[in-house]
Amino acid sequence: xxxxxxxxxxxxxxxxxxxxxxxxxxxxxxxxxxxxxxxxxxxxxxxxxxxxxxxxxxxxxxxxxxxxxxxxxxxxxxxxxxxxxxxxxxxxxxxxxxxxxx
Ligand SMILES: [Zn+2]
Numbered sequence: 592x593x594x595x596x597x598x599x600x601x602x603x604x605x606x607x608x609x610x611x612x613x614x615x616x617x618x619x620x621x622x623x624x625x626x627x628x629x630x631x632x633x634x635x636x637x638x639x640x641x642x643x644x645x646x647x648x649x650x651x652x653x654x655x656x657x658x659x660x661x662x663x664x665x666x667x668x669x670x671x672x673x674x675x676x677x678x679x680x681x682x683x684x685x686x687x688x689x690x691x692x693x
Contacts, residue, residue, distance in 0.1 A: 593649075605677045611637030615692045618668050629664040631684075636677035642669070652681040659686075666690065 613632040617639045622630075627641035644661070647653045656669065666689050673682040 605636035605638055607635045607673070607677045608637070609635055611635070613668065613670070613687075613692050614639060615689070618689050618692060628661055630668040631671060631674065631681070632668055632687075633671050633674035633677060633681075635671070635673045638674060638676045640674070640676070650681065653684050656684060656686060 611632075611634050613634075618630050618632065622641050624641065624643065626643040626645070628644050628647065630639060630641050632639050642653075648657050652671075653669075663686075667686050668689055669684050670687045671681045671684050673680070675681060
């Protein structure tokens with residue numbers, strides 16, 4: 592299995608403030624990589640990223656989402672409490688409707 596550094600590149604740690612809100616514009620931006628299936632927003636550090644089906648299927652943090660079909664991710668994003676930018680792994684991943692973001 593590839594490491595997170597191989598998949599995501601080397602990144603600088605962001606401080607955890609826990610009061611971040613998702614940015615609707617960022618969530619609606621097109622994916623940077625065509626393999627990506629869903630955006631991931633971290634409420635801990637405020638970072639928005641995107642992940643592929645391969646990452647969803649590979650990491651136990653996303654196990655509750657791994658059996659969903661790609662259509663299930665339409666107009667949704669994954670909110671996590673911690674991510675690989677501010678912590679060692681994603682934590683408490685849950686699927687959220689983008690239209691809940693104001
Ligand atoms: Zn984070």
